[in-house]
Structures are given as C-alpha cells and as structure tokens.
Amino acid sequence: MKASLLLFITLVIGIWLFSCNRNSTGVDPEPDPTKDLHRIATGELEKTLVTVYSDASLQTGYCRIYVLLKDRNTGKVLQKARIQMTPIMDMGDMKHSAPCENPQTGYAENGLFPCGAVFIMSGTWQLEFLLQELENGDAGKVVVPVQVAPANRLKQETGSDSAHYFLALVEPRSPKVGINTFEITIHQQESMMAFPAVTDVEVTMEPTMPSMGHGSPNNEHPIHKGKGHYRGKVNFTMSGAWQIALRVSRNGQLLLQTMFDLQVP
Amino acid sequence: MKRIPIFEKIAIRVSGKNGAFCGRFTRIGPWIFLMVMIIQSMVSAQETEGVLAGQVRDKETGAPVPFANIKVLGTPLGTAGDSSGNFWMRLPPGRYRLAISSLGYAPGYVNAQVHAMRNTLVEIFLTPVAIQYAEEVVVYGDSEARRPAVRLNRTEALMERMEGMALIKRADFAWEPSIRGMSAAQIGVVIDGMKIFSACVDRMDPVTAYVEVENLKELDIRKGGFDLTLGASAGGTVNLVTYKPEFDRPLLLRMEAGVESASALRVARGEANWSDGTLAVRATLSVKQAGDFYAGGGRRIRNSGYRKYNFHVGFSRRWGTDRQLEFSLIGDEARDIGYPVLLMDARKTSSRILRLEYFWRPHGRDGFTLRSKIYYNHIRHWMDDFQRDVHRRTVMPGMYMPMFGETHTVGWVEEVRLQKGTHVLKLFLDGYRMRAFADMQMISLDAESPPAYLMNLGDVVNVQGALALDHTGMIASRWWIRNNVRVDFSSRDVTREFGRRALTGFWEGSDTYRRYWTFSASTSLEYQFSDHRSLRFSVASTQRMPSHMENYGFFLYNILDGYFYTGNPSVLPEWSRQAELVFEQFSRPLRFRMVGFVNDVRNYISGMVQSKEFKVYTNLSSVYWLGAEMRGEWEVREHLATRWSIAYTRGHNREFKEPLPLIPPLEAMVSVDCRWDKFRLALEGRFAAPQNRIATRTTLEDKTPGFVLLNLRLQFPLAPWLKIRLGMENVLDRYYHEHLSINNLPGRGRNMYLMFRILFPPEG
Incomplete structure (x- = not known):
C-alpha cells in the first residue's frame, strides 16, 4: 500500500515537473498591430483602404497617429508607401496647420506607418494624407476629419527672441510613482502652416509638489533625441499633484520658461 | 524534594573536518575549530563533579518560592529553580557562595561545600520584601538580568535606573531604550526572546511599551555584542521577561489603584493566578489614563496625555517536573497619545503578541533541556495631526498627514542545552518571517x-534565520571561558509594486531583493582572583544586518536633522569589533563592578545627503564608542544600604570628525535604602552632567545642561491585605530635559504618587 502511494505521488510530481505549460506548444497567431489602438478615421483610394489610428483619443498636444494601408482587392496589408500628413484647422476665414511628423522611411513598421501631430487647439481638424508610391501602384490624397479634445499637455510660449514656441508633453502619458520617462517636443511657429522642430536648445527640468513644498531626486534633464523631441527622466516620489517646471535656453541665454501640471495616481 | 537524576554520559560526535565552510567563510574556520575543541573537551571531561541541590522557600510562610534564580558567585554558572522551588546543578568540588533571588524577596546568600561524586543539599529561605533591591541574577556569562528594583509605575523607569542605559523620550509615553549610546536597529528589544518590530516608522511605538510593569518579571539587559543568543547586534539586547502562570498559587488576587500628580495619572491594575497543580492560569489587566503633564516650575506641557489598556493571559500545563507547555497572549491598546514635540500624535496603537512554548527536561538525561517556541505578533499604529494647527508648521505646512503602519511577525526558536560538568553548551535555531507595511x-x-499618497514601507518581507552556539566552561583552575558563535541569513524584498517603484526612483536600475549572510563571534575569558573577585576580558566581532527601514524605508522624516530618509537596498551590514574589561567584587558588605568598553563599528549605517531635504541610508567609514561604568552596593547596617552607579559614554564619528548624536552625558545615581520591619524607605539622587559634545554636522542636536533630581519613596502595610505605596519624584521640582529627549522635551516636575494594593490571600 505504502509503495503504491509512493509511486503515485512520484508520478504526480513527475508529471507536474515535466509537463508543458500553456504557452510552450502550438503556434502563436500573428499579433494584430492595431489591437491596442483607437481607430479614428477611414478613407479610400481607388485600390487602397486607408485606416487611421491613434494610441489614445486625440487631445490637444502631441498625438501619435498610425496609418494602415490595405489593398481593397486582396486585403493584403501594404508595407511600402510614401506618406505625408498635414493637419489642417479650417476656421472659415483662415486656415492653419500644426507641427507634425511623417514616417522617416517609405516602409511600414509592423504593418503601420507612424506619424505624429501636435494639435495646437481643440475642435475638428482635417488630416490630409498625401499617399504616393504605394506597393500596389495606387496613389492619391485622403482627407479625414478628426475630433480633438482639449487637454493640458501643450504650452504656447513666446520666447525671448519674440518667436512663438509650442511645447508638448509626450511622456509620461500615464505617470506612475517612481522613475518615468519624460519627453517633450518643441516646435517654433514660423507661419500659419510652418512649424519646424527646434533642435538646438538646452532644457532643464525640475519636478515639484506645490502642496508639499519639495521636489524629488534622481531626475534627468531632457536632451535632444531628434525631430524636436527632448527626452529625460522624472521621478515622482509619491502620488498627488506635481508640477514640472521647464527652462529652455539657447546658447546659455534663457529662451522661455513654462510648467506642466500632472496628477500622479 | 526533587529527585536527583543519575549521571549519564553524553556522547557527542562532531566531525573533525572544519573545512566545509572554507572559501566563502574564511573567518568561520577558526571558530568552528574552537567549538569542536570545546565539545570534545566536554566529552572527555572527568566525572569528578558533585551535585548541589536544594529548595528555595519563603522565610515567613515556608512555602516554596518558584523559579528563583541561583547564581554561583565568582563563576558564570547558575541555574533556575522549578515551579516547586527545587534546583540542582553539577559543580566541581569546592566551596561556593550562592546568590539566590526572586521577585518579592530580598536576595539571599548561602555557602555550600561540594564534594566529588556526592550530593550536597541546601535549604534556602528568602525574606519577602516590598521594596526590592536591584540584584543581578546573572545565570550565564555577562547578561545582566535584573528584577524590578523598586516597584514603579512604568517599565521604562526601571531601565532608566541602570547604568549605561538611557531612554529616548518623545512623549510622556513609550520611551525607547538606548544602550551605551546605541539605539534603534543597533540594539535588539525582544519580549521573552520573541522578535517584535515596531509599526511606526517614526519610532513612536517602541517594543518596551507592550509589557506593563505588573507583567515584567525580569529586565534582561545584555550590553554589547558579546551575548549572541538573542540576536547579533552591535549595542546589545533588552529582553523583557514576563511573568508566567504559577503552579504553587492555588488562587491569588492582587489589585492596585492609584494616582500620580504630575500628569493626573489614574491607574488601576488587577492580577489573578489560579492553579490546580498541573494547570495554571494567570491574567492581568491594567488601565491607565493621563492628562497633560507638568514640568518643573509648574509648566504645563500641553497635548501630552494618553489612555492605555493592557492585558496579559497565560496558560501553563505541566506533566511532572520535566515537561511544561505554556501559552500567552499580550494585548495592548492605547488611544490619543499626545506627542507635544513631534509633528503628529498617535491616535491609536494596537498589538497582539502570542507565544506557545514547550519545555522539556527529561529525567535521566543529565543537563539536557529542550525549549521550543513559536510565536506570532501583529502590531498596528495610527497617527495623525488632525488636532494640530498645521497652518503655522514649518515642516510641510498646510496639510494633514495621517499615517498607518503595521508589522506581522511569525517566528520559531529552538533551544537545546547540554551540560557536562562545568561546561554548558546551548544551541539556538532562530527563524522568523516579518512583513511590514506603512503608508501616509x-x-x-x-x-x-x-491628496497625495505614499508608502513608507511597501510590504517589506524579511525571512531571517540564525544558528547560534553558546558555550561556557572552566578551562583551568580559576579560569573560565565563554564563546558565542552566530550565523544569520536573511532574504528580503519589497513586495508591493507601488512601494518598489517609489524606492527604485532613488535607486534606479537596482534590484530591491537582497540576501545577507552575517557571521558573529565572541569570546570571554574570566580569571577569579578569589571567591569574591574576578576579572573578565571579552572581545567580539559582530555583524548587524540593516533593518528593513534602512533597506526599504521611504520618506521617513528624521526630526533630529530635518531630512527625509530613504532606504538603500545596497547598504551593507555594520561590522562591530568590541572589547570589554570587567572587574567585579562580590564580597559583603561592599560589592561593586567596574566596566570599561570600546566598540568600533565599520560600515556604520547613516544618512547621506542626496538632495535638498533628502538623505539616503549609506555606509560610512567608521565610528566608535568607548566608555566606563561602575556600580556598587554597601550594606552599612542590617537595615541600611547604599547603592550607586555611574556611567560615561563617548561616541565619535570619524567620517564627519564630530561626536555621535544621542550620546548620554556622564550620569550617576545614588540611593539610600532603609527598612524597619515592613516599613520601607528609599531616597534616591540622580545626577546628569551637561552634554556639550554634540553632533552639529549631521544633526540639529544642541547642548544639554546638567541636572540633579531627588526622589523619595515610602512603602508600608496598613493591614495584611492592604499595602500603601507613596512617593515624591523630582522633589526639588527642577525644570530639566535629558539629552536624549527629542526636541528637548522636558522631564516631569514634582510628582507625588499614591498607590493602594490589595492582596488575596493576605500576606504575613
């Protein structure tokens, strides 16, 4: 009896130890690149279905936008195209654009063409996509309307050089207690339609809790990473309301100062 | 009379290969070798000892005095009586003087001649006393276990009377002990050997608060790192030994009620003990309520009152005299404790401390005892500043900061004791799992x-285990040796993601999980010039692991320097090397003891400024403490005795080239104790010199002027069932504060107390 019991226990333990887990066999299905994205608009060319996604609902400030191109006949996801996006705000008597970013290459990344825009005001915007050299030979322009909600992630400041600058908070989108990536974009307004990225400034950052009267250690000032993006690190030592003070200088001369408010849950 | 077991040879086989630990633990090798040699010497010891046995009884009633402590003066040897007052021990042939002590009795002394291979029986009668003299009841080595000296109203007041001990005071409640200038994680505070961790991250709930004076049987204080049986610490250990149910008290009831003037304290206590001989039950309950206290000169210290309830229930079952099972539960609740010099008040504290202990001393196995203990405790602490004017506060003004903290600890201790002749070997296995959480x-x-929110301790889990060996024995005529070896292991981490993220904001990229191994050892060598004089030299090398707060604490406000502290998972254990020289004279009527010590600590854990307002725990290069203590007793006449003590400690921080903070100044105490029949009178004087050696670079410490205090105590029976206790503390009504009082919290002014104590059955 004892021997049988021992054998049974040994078998159970052996099966448990050497059995495979749920993920160790089988073929993983192709991951859907749009799974966690919001579909914000669709459009059509002659042979191509154009779907526009964003990683969150559109708000004033910096938004990541993704374009998915599918051949209407075959349903195949197109991997090659040249895309140029232009956001347009039609205010009746005038139009203006906003800072935007287009795909760096003519190839999709994981099936999607990444773009970006800094919506400088809320309301209805038109996203113009000029599509060329598509893999299926198609080409054309698609214009889709999108709604942009107001948010407090964008600052418009006038610099000491009298130019107008837009500073948009890219990260953290969902701030957490501890170390977070801190990223902003800086663009200068040259005209109603031209917003070039600012790449030659120095940025210092200081997070504080106004209600507590203290800041936090181990922050890293943002440095330029390309296309007007400045990236550093911010440490939120506790949950609550934080302010991130920014000082932007050029060649050692203070250009502008601004501040972002964040609520850390 | 207890049956004397027949001597039985104990065979201990120990592998001679001690190289198993070589490599990683190169320091262990010599110690393992030493222990092997000691065990082998025990096995080969000649069986030429005799047996000294006896019974301790009450001089007035003839009833046995249970659990008396018996010390062989001039030796590190001793034993404890059983519940029937019986005791026995093996000793080499010779003439010995025994000191016998038990709570409620004056210490007794008796001479005994031990002959080889023969039994010597002694009968000892102890005189019951009301005011008890401070008496050392050293059982082994250099631990200083003293019973309450004079019946006082608080446990902490008993610690304050011992040389080398000081108390860090944050309120008129729950004072935190300091040994030779070391405190917090540098010392251990345990109850009946159980590890208990404070729940408050601001150290407002020291463990000493949980044992009320009616439950305190002994104050077992082990200074320095020489005794490693209760833990490896640089500074020492305070063990609060509680009363257990008594089998020889069929029914006992005691009630006490009284008042104190300085804080309008009202206190009521009750104690009951019942036993049928094999089962014993003991229960106590105390209720205290105090208002604001008055410092010297009639200055009222507002917001300093409190309410406190404490209960202790114990059950014991014994089988014969060789087996006993004990269960105890301590519950402590306090409400609305005012901390006049801190930012916050404690709104509520709650603790539950459970212990189950089994003791086995088998017949026929000479010198072998086994003690197994499992325990669990849950400590909770709530504090807030809702009653404060936070508008005008300099630290974090304009906001309320309610805080909560709790710790859970479950542990197990296994103690095996072997005795062979004059050699005693104790083996300890000590393990526990602690979980600590605190938020704000x-x-x-x-x-x-x-509102903002943070976790001061994000569910820190620490699993710690230790193996300790304690050997005492005679190595030559008049020469005694004691060796302690201890290995500790700890595995710890922060388990809540929120807490871990906050912490790694200070230590980005570092893993919070930590594992420690520490090794500690000590050796004492004692030479006895005569039966009445001895000289002992001790050395120790101990490693103290960082506390869970030093590893993982977050946003801990230190009122000493005004910084917020953050734990550091990478901090290393402190390494202490210390030495002590003790000269002792036991003869009557003059007895005294002189001690000199030095303690050099490397990897000293302290705060390092990281940014404005923030410090992180880190290892500094080194610090040291050195000092001297002396205490004595002169029995002038049969009814008159004087006692005195003096202590001085000096601490220095080599890194910052300044004194260490919270070092008590030169302190002395003198008392004159008189007794006529059942009338007792004690006059005490306490002197503290100014402390001008202060830490100005690392803290906001300031100089403290000296002071002199006088106390007068009187005790007498009104009837066999009623005793009166009254006294006056700080007779001169001095306004003073102690150097270790946080933010110069003043001491109490003139305090008169009056206590009535009802006894059943009546005494005498």
Missing part, C-alpha cells in the same frame, strides 16, 4: 488640491 496620506487644506 497628505491632505491639503486647499480643497482644490488633491
């Missing part, structure tokens, strides 16, 4: 500002 809300007075 910050509620702004500005209604539009959302």
Whole structure:
C-alpha cells in the first residue's frame, strides 16, 4: 500500500515537473498591430483602404497617429508607401496647420506607418494624407476629419527672441510613482502652416509638489533625441499633484520658461 | 524534594573536518575549530563533579518560592529553580557562595561545600520584601538580568535606573531604550526572546511599551555584542521577561489603584493566578489614563496625555517536573497619545503578541533541556495631526498627514542545552518571517488640491534565520571561558509594486531583493582572583544586518536633522569589533563592578545627503564608542544600604570628525535604602552632567545642561491585605530635559504618587 502511494505521488510530481505549460506548444497567431489602438478615421483610394489610428483619443498636444494601408482587392496589408500628413484647422476665414511628423522611411513598421501631430487647439481638424508610391501602384490624397479634445499637455510660449514656441508633453502619458520617462517636443511657429522642430536648445527640468513644498531626486534633464523631441527622466516620489517646471535656453541665454501640471495616481 | 537524576554520559560526535565552510567563510574556520575543541573537551571531561541541590522557600510562610534564580558567585554558572522551588546543578568540588533571588524577596546568600561524586543539599529561605533591591541574577556569562528594583509605575523607569542605559523620550509615553549610546536597529528589544518590530516608522511605538510593569518579571539587559543568543547586534539586547502562570498559587488576587500628580495619572491594575497543580492560569489587566503633564516650575506641557489598556493571559500545563507547555497572549491598546514635540500624535496603537512554548527536561538525561517556541505578533499604529494647527508648521505646512503602519511577525526558536560538568553548551535555531507595511496620506487644506499618497514601507518581507552556539566552561583552575558563535541569513524584498517603484526612483536600475549572510563571534575569558573577585576580558566581532527601514524605508522624516530618509537596498551590514574589561567584587558588605568598553563599528549605517531635504541610508567609514561604568552596593547596617552607579559614554564619528548624536552625558545615581520591619524607605539622587559634545554636522542636536533630581519613596502595610505605596519624584521640582529627549522635551516636575494594593490571600 505504502509503495503504491509512493509511486503515485512520484508520478504526480513527475508529471507536474515535466509537463508543458500553456504557452510552450502550438503556434502563436500573428499579433494584430492595431489591437491596442483607437481607430479614428477611414478613407479610400481607388485600390487602397486607408485606416487611421491613434494610441489614445486625440487631445490637444502631441498625438501619435498610425496609418494602415490595405489593398481593397486582396486585403493584403501594404508595407511600402510614401506618406505625408498635414493637419489642417479650417476656421472659415483662415486656415492653419500644426507641427507634425511623417514616417522617416517609405516602409511600414509592423504593418503601420507612424506619424505624429501636435494639435495646437481643440475642435475638428482635417488630416490630409498625401499617399504616393504605394506597393500596389495606387496613389492619391485622403482627407479625414478628426475630433480633438482639449487637454493640458501643450504650452504656447513666446520666447525671448519674440518667436512663438509650442511645447508638448509626450511622456509620461500615464505617470506612475517612481522613475518615468519624460519627453517633450518643441516646435517654433514660423507661419500659419510652418512649424519646424527646434533642435538646438538646452532644457532643464525640475519636478515639484506645490502642496508639499519639495521636489524629488534622481531626475534627468531632457536632451535632444531628434525631430524636436527632448527626452529625460522624472521621478515622482509619491502620488498627488506635481508640477514640472521647464527652462529652455539657447546658447546659455534663457529662451522661455513654462510648467506642466500632472496628477500622479 | 526533587529527585536527583543519575549521571549519564553524553556522547557527542562532531566531525573533525572544519573545512566545509572554507572559501566563502574564511573567518568561520577558526571558530568552528574552537567549538569542536570545546565539545570534545566536554566529552572527555572527568566525572569528578558533585551535585548541589536544594529548595528555595519563603522565610515567613515556608512555602516554596518558584523559579528563583541561583547564581554561583565568582563563576558564570547558575541555574533556575522549578515551579516547586527545587534546583540542582553539577559543580566541581569546592566551596561556593550562592546568590539566590526572586521577585518579592530580598536576595539571599548561602555557602555550600561540594564534594566529588556526592550530593550536597541546601535549604534556602528568602525574606519577602516590598521594596526590592536591584540584584543581578546573572545565570550565564555577562547578561545582566535584573528584577524590578523598586516597584514603579512604568517599565521604562526601571531601565532608566541602570547604568549605561538611557531612554529616548518623545512623549510622556513609550520611551525607547538606548544602550551605551546605541539605539534603534543597533540594539535588539525582544519580549521573552520573541522578535517584535515596531509599526511606526517614526519610532513612536517602541517594543518596551507592550509589557506593563505588573507583567515584567525580569529586565534582561545584555550590553554589547558579546551575548549572541538573542540576536547579533552591535549595542546589545533588552529582553523583557514576563511573568508566567504559577503552579504553587492555588488562587491569588492582587489589585492596585492609584494616582500620580504630575500628569493626573489614574491607574488601576488587577492580577489573578489560579492553579490546580498541573494547570495554571494567570491574567492581568491594567488601565491607565493621563492628562497633560507638568514640568518643573509648574509648566504645563500641553497635548501630552494618553489612555492605555493592557492585558496579559497565560496558560501553563505541566506533566511532572520535566515537561511544561505554556501559552500567552499580550494585548495592548492605547488611544490619543499626545506627542507635544513631534509633528503628529498617535491616535491609536494596537498589538497582539502570542507565544506557545514547550519545555522539556527529561529525567535521566543529565543537563539536557529542550525549549521550543513559536510565536506570532501583529502590531498596528495610527497617527495623525488632525488636532494640530498645521497652518503655522514649518515642516510641510498646510496639510494633514495621517499615517498607518503595521508589522506581522511569525517566528520559531529552538533551544537545546547540554551540560557536562562545568561546561554548558546551548544551541539556538532562530527563524522568523516579518512583513511590514506603512503608508501616509497628505491632505491639503486647499480643497482644490488633491491628496497625495505614499508608502513608507511597501510590504517589506524579511525571512531571517540564525544558528547560534553558546558555550561556557572552566578551562583551568580559576579560569573560565565563554564563546558565542552566530550565523544569520536573511532574504528580503519589497513586495508591493507601488512601494518598489517609489524606492527604485532613488535607486534606479537596482534590484530591491537582497540576501545577507552575517557571521558573529565572541569570546570571554574570566580569571577569579578569589571567591569574591574576578576579572573578565571579552572581545567580539559582530555583524548587524540593516533593518528593513534602512533597506526599504521611504520618506521617513528624521526630526533630529530635518531630512527625509530613504532606504538603500545596497547598504551593507555594520561590522562591530568590541572589547570589554570587567572587574567585579562580590564580597559583603561592599560589592561593586567596574566596566570599561570600546566598540568600533565599520560600515556604520547613516544618512547621506542626496538632495535638498533628502538623505539616503549609506555606509560610512567608521565610528566608535568607548566608555566606563561602575556600580556598587554597601550594606552599612542590617537595615541600611547604599547603592550607586555611574556611567560615561563617548561616541565619535570619524567620517564627519564630530561626536555621535544621542550620546548620554556622564550620569550617576545614588540611593539610600532603609527598612524597619515592613516599613520601607528609599531616597534616591540622580545626577546628569551637561552634554556639550554634540553632533552639529549631521544633526540639529544642541547642548544639554546638567541636572540633579531627588526622589523619595515610602512603602508600608496598613493591614495584611492592604499595602500603601507613596512617593515624591523630582522633589526639588527642577525644570530639566535629558539629552536624549527629542526636541528637548522636558522631564516631569514634582510628582507625588499614591498607590493602594490589595492582596488575596493576605500576606504575613
């Protein structure tokens, strides 16, 4: 009896130890690149279905936008195209654009063409996509309307050089207690339609809790990473309301100062 | 009379290969070798000892005095009586003087001649006393276990009377002990050997608060790192030994009620003990309520009152005299404790401390005892500043900061004792798992500002285990040796993601999980010039692991320097090397003891400024303490005795080239104790010199002027069932504060107390 019991226990333990887990066999299905994205608009060319996604609902400030191109006949996801996006705000008597970013290459990344825009005001915007050299030979322009909600992630400041600058908070989108990536974009307004990225400034950052009267250690000032993006690190030592003070200088001369408010849950 | 077991040879086989630990633990090798040699010497010891046995009885009633402590003066040897007052021990042939002590009795002394291979029986009668003299009841080595000296109203007041001990005071409640200038994680505070961790991250709930004076049987204080049986610490250990149910008290009831003037304290205590001989039950309950206390000169210290309830229930079952099972539960609740010099008050504290212990001393196995203990405790602490004017506060003004903390500890201790002749070997296995959590809300007075939140301790889990060996024995005529070896292991981490993220904000990229191994050892060598004089030299090398707060604490406000402290998972254990020289004279009527010590600590854990307002725990290069202590007793006449003590400690921080903080100044105490029949009178004087050696670079410490205090105590029976206790503390009504009082919290002014104690059955 004892021997049988021992054998049974040994078998159970052996099966448990050497059995495979749920993920160790089988073929993983192709991951859907749009799974966690919001579909914000669709459009059509002659042979191509154009779907526009964003990683969150559109708000004033910096938004990541993704374009998915599918051949209407075959349903195949197109991997090659040249895309140029232009956001347009039609205010009746005038139009203006906003800072935007287009795909760096003519190839999709994981099936999607990444773009970006800094919506400088809320309301209805038109996203113009000029599509060329598509893999299926198609080409054309698609214009889709999108709604942009107001948010407090964008600052418009006038610099000491009298130019107008837009500073948009890219990260953290969902701030957490501890170390977070801190990223902003800086663009200068040259005209109603031209917003070039600012790449030659120095940025210092200081997070504080106004209600507590203290800041936090181990922050890293943002440095330029390309296309007007400045990236550093911010440490939120506790949950609550934080302010991130920014000082932007050029060649050692203070250009502008601004501040972002964040609520850390 | 207890049956004397027949001598039985104990065979201990120990592998001679001690190289198993070589490599990683190169320091262990010599110690393992030493222990092997000691064990082998025990096995080969000649069986030429005799047996000294006896019974301790009450001089007035003839009833046995249970659990008396018996010390062989001039030796590190001793034993404890059983529940029937019986005791026995093996000793080499010779003439010995025994010191016998038990709570409620004056210490007794008796001479005994031990012959080889023969039994010597002694009968000892102890005189019951009301005011008890401070008496050392050293059982082994250099631990200093003293019973309450004079019946006082608080446990902490008993510690304050011992040389080398000081108390860090944050309120008129729950004072934190300091040994030779070391405190917090540098010393251990345990109850009946159980590890208990404070729940308050601001150290407002020291473990000493949980044992009320009616439950305190002994104050077992082990200074320095020489005794490693209760833990490896640089500074020492305070073990609060509680009363257990008594089998020889069929029914006992005691009630006490009284008042104190300085804080309008009202106290009521009750104690009951019942036993049928094999089962014993003991229960106590105390209720205390105090208002604001008055410092010297009639200055009222506002917001310093409190309420406190404490109960202790114990059950014991014994089988014959060789087996006993004990269960005890301590419950302590306190409410609305005012901390006049801190930012916050404690709103509520709650603790539950459970212990189950089994003791086995088998017949026929000479010198072998086994003690197994499992325990669990849950400590909780709530504090807030809702009653404060936070508008005008300099630290974090304009907001309320309610805080909560709790610790859970479950542990197990296994103690095996072997005795062979004059050699005693104790083996300890000590393990526990502790979980600590603390958090804090910050509620702004500005209604539009959302509250902030943080975790001071994000569910820190520490699993720790230790193996300790303690050997005492005679190595030659008049020469005694004691060796302690201890290995500790700890595995610890922060388990809540929120807490871990906050912490790694200071230590980005570092893993919070930590594992420690520490090794500690000590050796004492004692030479006895005569039966009445001895000289002992001890050395120790101990490693003290960082506390869970030093590893993982977050946003801990230190009122000493005004910084917020953050734990450091990478901090290394402190390494202490210390030495002590003790000269002792036991003869009557003059007895005294002189001690000199030095303690050099490397990897000293302290705060390092990281940014404005923030410090992180880190290892400094080194610090040291050195000092001297002396205490004595002169029995002038049969009814008159004087006692005195003096202590001085000096601490120095080599890194910052300044004195260490919280070092008590030169302190002395003198008392004159008189007794006529059942009338007792004690006059005490306490002197503290100014402390001008202060830490100005690392803390905001300031100089402290000296002071002199006088106390007068009187005790007498009104009837066999009623005793009166009254006294006056700080007779001169001095306004003073102690150097270790946080933010110069003043001491109590003139305090008169009056206590009535009802006894059943009546005494005498």
